[in-house]
Amino acid sequence: MTKKKKAPTSWDVARLAGVSRSTVSFVLNNTPGMKISEETRRRVLEAVKILDYKPNAIARSLAKQKTEAIAFFVLDIANPVFPNMARGIEDVARHNGYTVLLCNTDGKSLRELRYMNLMLERRVDGVIVGALSNEEVSRLARKKNMPLVILEHPRLPEHDVVYADNIQGSYEAVKYLIELGHTRIAHITINPESIIVRERIEGYKKALEDAKIPFDENLLKIFYDQVNEEIAINELLSLPNPPTAIFAFSDFMAIQIMKILVKRRIRIPQDISIVGFDDTLANLTIPELTTVSQPFYEMGVKAAEVLIERLKNPDLPIQHIKLTTKLVIRESTAPRK
Template sequence: MRRSSPTMRDVANHAGVSVQTVSCVINETGNISEETRLRVLNAIEALNYKRNAIARSMRTRRTRMIALLVMDITNPVLSVIASTIEAAAYAQNYTVLLYNTGLDPAREQAYVDSIGDRRADGAIMVNAIGREHALQLVENHIPTVIIDCVTDSPLPTVSVDNLRGAYLATEHLINLGHRRIAHIGGSHRLEIARQREAGYLQALADHNLTYRRSLPSESVQWGYQHGYTAMHRLLQDDERPTAVFAASDELAIGAYRALAEAGLRVPDDISVVGFDNIEAAAYTTPPLTTIHQPFAELGERAFELLLGMLDEANGTPANIVLPPRLVIRGSTAEVR
């Protein structure tokens, strides 16, 4: 005959206290002496008592589950952010429900529809494809934070200053004497890509440079392949650029491959700057000059922001913009 699981009353009897006292110890409430608390904890361990999470959530109206929607979990930037959020949630006794939208708007919509059914306490969206999906979560009374550069967002956001980062990258090339600087960008469907292109254009305008050549991706997936094909196109121009600012390190690494196939050297023939500072950027040949964005801090600040929203005493959530930083390595040099 199967033995039934121990109950809270079993714990109370074993410790010689009331059920209410056991509840206070488990939920960390009430004024319980250290001696009594230890007696209850020892009873819990001795009986191998486990709380019923569903029953507890019905009483507290909290499931301690956080929904995390990520546009593409295979992306090295987004995977680090997601991992940081999961670690921060674990440290606070929260469980993360991971939804990988796979760059598919319909899939993102389906996941948003299901989050309410899973009774998540809140949600974090990393690079949402459809901003209206985040608004839908809020309409369903699910506190939501976005990790993305969303202009004039009614929702709390955490982002890096993408326009400033792109400006720093382009200005670095200008300061090295480059006057023909091209841009390999992401899809204009994504605000993050539009902002990075805007930073590139602003730097050119501020330094009175007339050469402008921007090749955005037609797909929301702007990785190695687009960097490779875009660089091939740039090399066919009559007036070839002497430098390239790529809107991501993956784009820059793809451009490296095209330059190598054309017999050109980085930075002797063309300087290249990326954006993100993924781990691989330091191990390319030559190491890639790039814009660093603090992935771990983005995830940590987003989770802290969400916790503040769950705790109404913390007031109105803010929109947080973190500063980027130029990391100079071996892929840029003075124009020749």
């Protein structure tokens, strides 16, 4: 059996270059304040090349007190909302010399906390959370001086937060339906414990108020537990004066509503106009879905930029950054007949 060749060490590099091991470390880590001559630097780098020396990442991180890695806690990477966020984070991280560790939490607070403890053990430099479920994670981050950036919610004053303008996005969607002549506009949504849900309800109500259309609580369908679009549609269509338009909390919910309506031979948009929120799968539906586009990639970019800024300067003021949304008009909306 062939004996496995031993990997070269920093001692080997030092011997070949004719310098001390600490000089090798100073050169490879670009240690600030250390005066290394160009000739010495050249000899060290040439020895590294000849020996094909690969520095030990763990040792380097201990020496530099940083791992050049950040973590992204995501609820579920299979959810079409999150891949663009992750891409934005990774693009900025890679450009700045950081790697990204992806952690799927499935929205489970205990798993979120376990990941946080694991990241502290692995000494990652910072964490971005795509919606924080467990505020114990926040307390732990503060206690251990771990920079933490939150995407969307909660809007904790002690952490940097990047989020989309849900109120304005919702407002523009409902305002557009009103401009098409719709006055009976339903909103189907989920548990309002989430600030995102509350903000979208607020935008919905404000658009009605500004148009002097009375708010009808029968047109607001909130599911506190399991969402059931079939129940919502049954209740809405059984009203004496049913809606002519529906604004859904998300694209996924809007698509479920469209499927139910199509099965009932209710035409979209001729009979009922539909608007979603997110712009994830909206251009894959028939008809294509009018929706509010969220800047998911830009949110990821901004979250990573804010985190890296804080790693460079921990004393920067806390930032809560609100990004704009955009109404994308497609085929699922039409003027009221």
